[in-house]
Amino acid sequence: MRIILYLGKGGVGKTTVAAATALRSAQLGHKTLVASTDIAHSLADSLDAPLGDKPIEVAPNLWAQEISVIADIHNYWDVLQGFVSGMIKGQGINKIVADELSAFPGMDEIVSLLHINRQAKERNFDRVIIDAAPTGETIRLLTMPDTFRWYAGHLSRFEGGMVKVLKPFAGRLLKGPAEIMEAVAKLDAATAELRETLSNPAISSYRVVLQPEKMVVREAERAVSYLGLFNYPVDAVVINRILPDAAAEGPFYEQRREIQAKYLQMIEDNFRPLPLFRAPYYAHEVVGLEALSQLALDCFGEQDPTQVFYQGILQEISEMEDGGFKLRLPLPFVTGGDVRLRKRGDEMFVTVGNFKREMILPTVLARRKAAGGRLVDGVLEITFLPLAGETP
Numbered sequence: 001m002r003i004i005l006y007l008g009k010g011g012v013g014k015t016t017v018a019a020a021t022a023l024r025s026a027q028l029g030h031k032t033l034v035a036s037t038d039i040a041h042s043l044a045d046s047l048d049a050p051l052g053d054k055p056i057e058v059a060p061n062l063w064a065q066e067i068s069v070i071a072d073i074h075n076y077w078d079v080l081q082g083f084v085s086g087m088i089k090g091q092g093i094n095k096i097v098a099d100e101l102s103a104f105p106g107m108d109e110i111v112s113l114l115h116i117n118r119q120a121k122e123r124n125f126d127r128v129i130i131d132a133a134p135t136g137e138t139i140r141l142l143t144m145p146d147t148f149r150w151y152a153g154h155l156s157r158f159e160g161g162m163v164k165v166l167k168p169f170a171g172r173l174l175k176g177p178a179e180i181m182e183a184v185a186k187l188d189a190a191t192a193e194l195r196e197t198l199s200n201p202a203i204s205s206y207r208v209v210l211q212p213e214k215m216v217v218r219e220a221e222r223a224v225s226y227l228g229l230f231n232y233p234v235d236a237v238v239i240n241r242i243l244p245d246a247a248a249e250g251p252f253y254e255q256r257r258e259i260q261a262k263y264l265q266m267i268e269d270n271f272r273p274l275p276l277f278r279a280p281y282y283a284h285e286v287v288g289l290e291a292l293s294q295l296a297l298d299c300f301g302e303q304d305p306t307q308v309f310y311q312g313i314l315q316e317i318s319e320m321e322d323g324g325f326k327l328r329l330p331l332p333f334v335t336g337g338d339v340r341l342r343k344r345g346d347e348m349f350v351t352v353g354n355f356k357r358e359m360i361l362p363t364v365l366a367r368r369k370a371a372g373g374r375l376v377d378g379v380l381e382i383t384f385l386p387l388a389g390e391t392p
Helices: 014-027 043-047 069-073 077-089 095-102 107-122 135-198 214-229 251-270 289-300
Strands: 002-007 032-036 056-059 062-066 127-131 204-210 234-242 276-280 316-319 325-330 339-344 347-352 355-360 370-376 379-384
Touching: 002 014, 014 032, 014 043, 014 062, 014 127, 014 204, 014 234, 014 289, 032 043, 043 062, 043 289, 107 135, 204 214, 214 234, 214 251, 214 325, 214 347, 234 251, 276 289, 339 370
Parallel strands: 002 127, 002 204, 032 062, 032 127, 204 234, 234 276
Antiparallel strands: 056 062, 316 325, 325 379, 339 347, 347 355, 370 379
């Protein structure tokens, strides 16, 4: 199974490229699902076919779906939120704070990701192509497995002891809360499995769609940085809407071609060694199967667009000669001033601009003091000192 997620700034053509990739995949004989996680769905418009919250076959070997989170979670979200709010209020926290804390961060995003994984497994799709929301929302979506597991772990430690002690005496009174906590534990386990799937480069790939414009390129660079921070493997970049040489003449088109040429060179320099695929700016709308098929051919040629185009390092831990350790994380396009580190127990907080990841460190690193980090050729190297009295 392969899962390919397309992301990028709003309006760059993610939906069109995702639909074209899925159509080409189906034409090559792969049973393919293309699904949209964007709240403002436009996949149906791109395919020129009516879609719903369940997969619908729109062409041979091709199913499409516009995921509705509300349809997935309405059956149990209210009871889960209500229970957690009531439990927290019982600990002396005011109602406003309790309601805020009871809303599990990213529950809707987690459900979207689990839905994608479930569809891929239950329906035995060979390829799952995701038309994602704009970059910021998608990064939030992809960070939810880590965030949810952190909250679920703290909640389980807090509530688990209470249920174990009181359940034999309370009997049926605690049956509901105990079952809810068991459901949270199961969701936590499913999220852990999902996290592993999403970061496995043999299964999952992330592709940034952009146009040769300054703000779009910069946002794409940040997206690749954040994906590297969370160990999500990027395997390609798609440059969309490139003006053809045969475009109409005149000052307007000459200036546009000059601007595009400048940013095309910037993309070549900044995204190396990722493979770059180019799609032209068409005079017509890219809507419907025929137009999407032509886009896939122009962009990917005769090759299978669902293959893994690139695999780079994800995360490395190595022992140094003095007995310390070094953790290496790929962070392309990040400068030293953009990175801040803070360690607390077995947690490492890595901040890039306004974005933060809470990493749970393995035991060998959690017991050691972090001596700082530095960027070397787009890779963040964090050094951990030897333990007191430890010899190399």
